[in-house]
Amino acid sequence: TQSTRPQRILGAVQQNATRGDPRSVVRAIDQYCRNQEWAMNVGDEKGCILDSVVSEVNPATVLELGTYCGYSTVRIASLLPPHAKLITLEFNPEFAVIARQVIAWAGLEDKIQLVEGASGDLIPKMKEQFGVETFDLVFLDHWKDRYLPDTKLMEECGLLRKGSVLLADNVICPGTPEYLEFVRSSPRYESQYFKSHLEYTKVEDGLEKSVFLG
Ligand SMILES: O=C(NCCCOCn1ccc2cnccc21)c1cc(-c2ccc(F)cc2)cc(O)c1O
Numbered sequence: 001t002q003s004t005r006p007q008r009i010l011g012a013v014q015q016n017a018t019r020g021d022p023r024s025v026v027r028a029i030d031q032y033c034r035n036q037e038w039a040m041n042v043g044d045e046k047g048c049i050l051d052s053v054v055s056e057v058n059p060a061t062v063l064e065l066g067t068y069c070g071y072s073t074v075r076i077a078s079l080l081p082p083h084a085k086l087i088t089l090e091f092n093p094e095f096a097v098i099a100r101q102v103i104a105w106a107g108l109e110d111k112i113q114l115v116e117g118a119s120g121d122l123i124p125k126m127k128e129q130f131g132v133e134t135f136d137l138v139f140l141d142h143w144k145d146r147y148l149p150d151t152k153l154m155e156e157c158g159l160l161r162k163g164s165v166l167l168a169d170n171v172i173c174p175g176t177p178e179y180l181e182f183v184r185s186s187p188r189y190e191s192q193y194f195k196s197h198l199e200y201t202k203v204e205d206g207l208e209k210s211v212f213l214g
C-alpha cells in the first residue's frame with residue numbers, strides 16, 4: 001500500500017538522524033524536503049528566524065498551533081530552557097501519529113505535549129485541562145483563516161500577558177491578510193515583519209512577530 005508524505009518524512013528521520021539529537025532530526029527533514037519532496041514545514045530559512053525569536057524570548061511556556069510532522073515543534077523545543085513546556089495542537093490524527101514518533105526520535109517527549117483537536121475547542125480549555133497560566137510565545141502555523149479568531153480567543157481566555165510574543169508563519173504565502181491587518185493596526189500589538197521565502201522555494205513568504213502590549 002502507498003505510503004503518505006508524513007510517513008516518508010518519518011522514514012527519512014529514522015534513516016538519517018541520530019536518536020536524541022534534535023538538530024540532526026531538523027537537518028534530516030530539511031534535506032529530504034529540499035531534495036526529495038516539498039512539505040509544509042517552516043523549513044531552514046524561516047527556521048533560522050524562528051530560532052532567533054525563541055532564543056530572544058527564552059520562553060517557559062510555548063503554544064504551537066499546527067504540528068504537522070513535528071519539525072518546528074522539535075526545532076523550538078531544542079532551544080528551550082530546562083523545565084520549559086511546549087504544547088502543540090494538531091487537528092489531523094495521521095499527522096499526530098507521525099509527529100509523536102519524530103518528537104520521540106529527537107528525545108524531546110518530556111518538553112512537548114501534543115494535543116489532538118481543533119484550536120477553537122482546545123484554547124478555552126488550556127487553563128483548566130493543561131494547567132497553563134499564560135503563554136510566553138505562540139507559534140501560529142495552522143489554518144490561515146484561524147490565526148485572527150484564535151488570537152482574539154487567546155486574549156479572551158486570558159492566555160496572553162503583557163509581553164507575550166505571537167510569531168505567525170505564512171503571512172504572505174498562503175497569506176493571512178485579516179490577521180496581518182489586525183496585528184499591524186491594533187494599538188495592543190507591536191508588530192514586525194521578517195521577510196523570507198516559502199519553505200524550500202524562492203517564493204516570497206515571511207514571519208510576523210507581534211508583541212501583546214496588554
Ligand atoms: O496549510 C498550511 N498549514 C496548516 C495545515 C493544516 O493545519 C490544520 N490545523 C493544525 C492544527 C490545528 C488546530 N485547529 C484547527 C486546525 C489545525 C500551510 C500551507 C503551506 C502551503 C504554501 C504554498 C502552497 F502552494 C501550499 C501550501 C505552507 C505552510 O507553511 C503551511 O503551514
Ligand SMILES: [Mg+2]
Binds near residue numbers: 040169
Ligand atoms: Mg507554515
